[in-house]
Amino acid sequence: MIVATAGHVDHGKTTLVRALTGVDTDRLPEEKRRGMSIDIGFAHADLGGAQPVGFVDVPGHERFLRNMLAGVAAIDFALLVIAADDGVMPQTIEHLAVLDLLGIARGAVALTKADRVDAARIDQVGAEIAALLAPTCLRDAPVFALSATAGAGVEALRQHLAAAQAGLAARSQDGNFRLAVDRSFTLDGAGLVVTGAVLAGSVQEGDALLLSPAGVPVRVRAIHVQDRPVGRAGAGMRCALNLAGDLKRVEVGRGDWVVAPAAHVSTSRLDVRLRLLADAAAPLAHWTPVQLHLGAASLGAHVALLQVRALAPGEQAYAQLVLERPAAAMHGDRFVLRSQAGQRVIGGGIVIDTMATSRRIARPLRLARSIALDHADAGHALAALLDVETAGLVLEDFVQARNLSEAQVARLRLSAAMHAAESGGSTYAIGRQRWQALERRALALVADWHARQPDSLGVPEAWLAGQLRSEALPPLAHAALRALLQQGALVRDGLLLRLPDHCARLDAEDSARLAQVAALLQPAGLRPPIVGELAAALGMERAALMAFLERIARLGYLEQIAPNRYFLPQTVAALADIAAALAQESGTGEFDAAGFRNRSGIGRNLTVEVLEYLDRAGYTRYAHGRRRMVR
Incomplete structure (x- = not known):
């Protein structure tokens, strides 16, 4: 268990820690000289539990609030220290606000210097403390009147801390370190x-x-x-x-x-749920500059409100924090906000998403994302997010933002109402009902194509996937087509997709002419003749043959690689296989034109034409002189 002190300067926090642990946490020479803590100090004591209890002693002076915030970033128990003679003071109130913003509900109040006042004063300060704690997470914290210097009452507090340690549930070891x-x-x-x-x-x-x-x-x-x-x-x-x-x-x-x-998450934007303190001096306006305290870090940020133009004192809303420099964070991390000059604590909240984007997203959608992600349970959050992100999402982004372990991810896959598809080393998730609707949409598009073009062999896969991208992320669109092929609901015919019962028919003249063209293309292998050569071999006018080839290619019986080149679908498939083999053999998933030319043996100019066709058809993607397989 980790215990942190909190409270006004000179109320005896360091003296109390020394009484409980025997350790003086003021380690700096300046602290010794001034008799005042200016940085966080550390101690521990064996209170009879399985592990010693760790103590973090924080400075109480307002000028060192930043150091105080670093000390209470991750604690189990708060020890609010209030001197009986002074009573509740400004830093008492501010430190308590910090503890409340951090959601720390386990704690106790040490009413120090009780030997300096009478019983009436003890009762009076006790009433002040009860009123102060009532609206906070520490409303049920017990109060221990004591004298750390004389030792009176310290043992009762020590026993309470030991009982609190015994009752503290073991912290889950799930998640990454x-x-x-x-x-x-x-x-x-x-x-x-x-x-x-x-x-x-x-x-x-x-x-x-x-x-x-x-x-x-x-x-x-x-x-x-x-x-x-x-x-x-x-x-x-x-x-x-x-x-x-x-x-x-x-x-x-x-x-x-x-x-x-x-x-490891390095981000400059955080989607958060933010609460402004009830005693804030003024409403918090959109794009207000603030000091953000997150973990032990302190950095500047701007507050971009999502629901209102200004947040009233005591109210909460979803917002995005735009940071002045990258920071590390996770879903569920608590934070505190101070005014830009660092003069006072004004609010705080909880991190919802560390994968917040700078892209212009409609405010209602951004707000819907925040509401969906604002679930402590990862399964509920993912299900709600999939209802918002209807086109799907990258599962790894969700997993990393919530710091889920492999075991947690495995449980998530089983429990969530989602369909997952692997592509390019990433997992894409979409709601199960949306996935089923995507499959139905693909089949409907193919059926409509057949009805409008009964003499066409089928639908170009790239065109079909493009139609589905308005409803799903591209990897999910391609995954839906693969799934339909595996189920037998679609059939691949060369480079085209069709329904199993579709049977295209050309008229006798077109069928005979296509057979003549195929008889010239097939023996040439990977380097078929150009249109002029075909026209000469067939004894046709070039223009007439070109009109036939263009029409027959639109029906899927041939593929137009370049303005004067037409290939059989099986020839294109063989060339695509060469590209896939080169990409797989490279170790990087990429290949270049020279390697393709050498493997295919088709020459430089034709290599350029073939590779540009594969790019257009969606088989490959070109970038920086190299190509990567897309499908």
């Missing part, structure tokens, strides 16, 4: 050491991790928990990691993260 760095330093002979709270997953010695958001690879050399070397640390612990790697090009410090590669 994430540690929020709140301190970093270098040790002679060891190198870089970072400390922080583990928010998710677990880590072992030797694990390969990333510094985030920079994305720099590191390796775990050693792990310490509560000043002891351990082989493993998991969610809910504070630990120190000794890291190795190419660390010369990056400065690691408070606000960075150490994460498993699958949990």
